[in-house]
Amino acid sequence: DAKTTQPPSMDCAEGRAANLPCNHSTISGNEYVYWYRQIHSQGPQYIIHGLKNNETNEMASLIITEDRKSSTLILPHATLRDTAVYYCIVRGLAGNDMRFGAGTRLTVKP
Amino acid sequence: DTGVSQDPRHKITKRGQNVTFRCDPISEHNRLYWYRQTLGQGPEFLTYFQNEAQLEKSRLLSDRFSAERPKGSFSTLEIQRTEQGDSAMYLCASSLGTGGQPQHFGDGTRLSIL
Numbered sequence: 001d002a003k004t005t006q007p008p009s010m011d012c013a014e015g016r017a018a019n020l021p022c023n024h025s026t027i028s029g030n031e032y033v034y035w036y037r038q039i040h041s042q043g044p045q046y047i048i049h050g051l052k053n054n055e056t057n058e059m060a061s062l063i064i065t066e067d068r069k070s071s072t073l074i075l076p077h078a079t080l081r082d083t084a085v086y087y088c089i090v091r092g093l094a095g096n097d098m099r100f101g102a103g104t105r106l107t108v109k110p
Numbered sequence: 111d112t113g114v115s116q117d118p119r120h121k122i123t124k125r126g127q128n129v130t131f132r133c134d135p136i137s138e139h140n141r142l143y144w145y146r147q148t149l150g151q152g153p154e155f156l157t158y159f160q161n162e163a164q165l166e167k168s169r170l171l172s173d174r175f176s177a178e179r180p181k182g183s184f185s186t187l188e189i190q191r192t193e194q195g196d197s198a199m200y201l202c203a204s205s206l207g208t209g210g211q212p213q214h215f216g217d218g219t220r221l222s223i224l
Contacts, residue, residue: 032210043114043201043215044153051210087152093210096166097143098203100152 004088009105012082018075020104022088025069031092033064035073036100037084044087044100047073078108112136114216116202122222123192130188131219135204142185143213144177145201153201153215159185160207189221197223 005023012018024033032051036044048055048062050071055062061074075082087103115134123129135142140161145153156175157167161182170176174192179185189196199220203213 034212036215041217041220043203043217046212046214049210049212091210096158097145097155097169098153098213099155103152 003099004090004101006086006088006101006104008102009107011107011109012075012078014080014108014110015077018073018078018082018106018108020073020075020086020088020106021070022073023070024088024090027068027090028092031090031095033062033068033071034089034091034098035060035062036087036089036098037082037106038087038103039084044098047086078106080108080110082106083108114202114204114214116200116216116219118219119217120220120222122224124224125192125194127192128188128190129192129221130186131200131202131221133185133187133202133204133216135184135202136214139204139206139214140182141205141207141213142179143203143205144185144187145203145215146171147199147201147218148197156187192221192223194223197221 034049035047038044050062063072085103117132143158144156147153159179174190177187199218201218203215205211205213
């Protein structure tokens with residue numbers, strides 16, 4: 001499975017959009033991009049995933065570049081409750097595990 | 111609540127004791143996964159089941175670790191002869207087995223070894 005690179009930490013002002021980048025330059029054609037977040041003392045929470053096209057759901061939007069070598073998770077109006085560690089993971093259809101890296105610690109500030 | 115359920119949420123035991131954790135997946139999910147997470151790290155994959163079959167167990171940390179899913183529904187993870195280094199959060203996840211479906215995680219069992 002391809003590896004991902006994320007900044008270790010980011011800050012965002014409450015009410016503003018949070019844009020979390022992820023590089024996955026060795027991604028293969030059949031590998032999906034998944035985003036999870038983890039709030040202290042809870043399990044990882046699934047946010048969104050995509051293959052090639054941009055995706056949007058009630059939590060976030062996922063923008064994948066045309067060459068699929070990077071992606072951005074967008075939280076359109078960040079709240080204090082969005083403070084968490086955000087993980088970007090790539091995994092193919094045949095993959096069994098989610099390989100979590102260190103993630104990005106997002107801090108939303110009032 | 112129809113999410114993944116884990117029991118107990120916290121377990122404190124003495125070194126050398128055996129412990130068992132239970133995971134109840136989302137009801138229609140045929141795949142079930144176990145992970146371990148230590149402080150400051152992301153979750154680390156241990157094993158997974160498709161229905162009752164354990165299809166990957168080479169990444170269980172040692173032969174003291176074992177998992178079962180006897181009827182293809184709930185699963186148990188057992189650690190025998192616990193050691194200090196086993197202190198961690200043990201997470202369970204489940205998914206549908208088709209086409210890139212995401213895994214959904216429970217809130218874990220936190221194990222503390224005295």
